[in-house]
Amino acid sequence: MPELPEVETYRLYLEGTSLHQPVESLEVERKKLLTTDLDALQTILKGNEFTGTSRIGKHLLVHLKRGGVLVLHFGMTGDLGYYREEEDRPRFTRAVFHFRNGYKLAFIDSRIFGQIGWAESVEAYRQQRKLGPDALDITKAELGAAIGKRKAPLKPVLLDQSVTAGIGNWIVDEVLFQARLHPERPASSLTETELAALHKALRHVLKTAISKEAVYRHFPKSFLIHAREWDNSPHPEGSSHHLNCPRCQTEILKMVVGGRATYVCPLCQPNPNSARLES
């Protein structure tokens, strides 16, 4: 489930396993993953070494000893696995970096929405992909400027990677819940106080998620994420779902915003449309 915290965790994993080992070859099972021609990629990689990493949002960039960066994007189901014995090859491995020392780094991706390619530099890649400031680094002023002119609902604007890179579907719901903002509020309608709350919640959610290595069931009880179906933590007796707000116990509402599944607390995050009716 690779959003920013997962990719940050993968980045540290790659740094801990795969640096400074000459690559022998790249094995690609699904060519659809490649954004750079396979032959070109082989030439770049053979005998080359990973020397360090960077991350922009959900994109992991691996610095190469002979120049340029290997770019990994994990789509919806991407992951990494470092192994040696064939029997340990992870399920859904779609590509494998073979190192000369006999170890391998698997690119795992059941749905094959991921990408593997090469770019000249981190900055060149950022421009090419039109990525905004990383969601961990963005300042309140930058965030305000980026959303201030957009009248679309807050949620799809925050998911736009050119506004700020790294926010995905569960993070945006969590951030909006923590900031007590409804996902359908027009992005440009926030007051200064609300913008400050949004920025603070963004940092809080990301830092918490990274500190727990993106293992959702370890997140604080105050998080909305436990109401999502795919949170593996045990749910109360039989109930086929709908948990309650950790703050006010109101039943969490599931809706669709910007075409995406969205969870909100109807009490903590007042809907702008119904608020208008009341006034």
Added chain:
DNA sequence: GTCGATGTTAGCAC
């Protein structure tokens, strides 16, 4: 067999 899914983007309407 059916449905929905964490990301991204092409195509379309305005």
Added chain:
DNA sequence: TGTGCTAACATCGA
């Protein structure tokens, strides 16, 4: 030209 909505991508698993 910009903005925003929808569907589609390929596959798994509930």
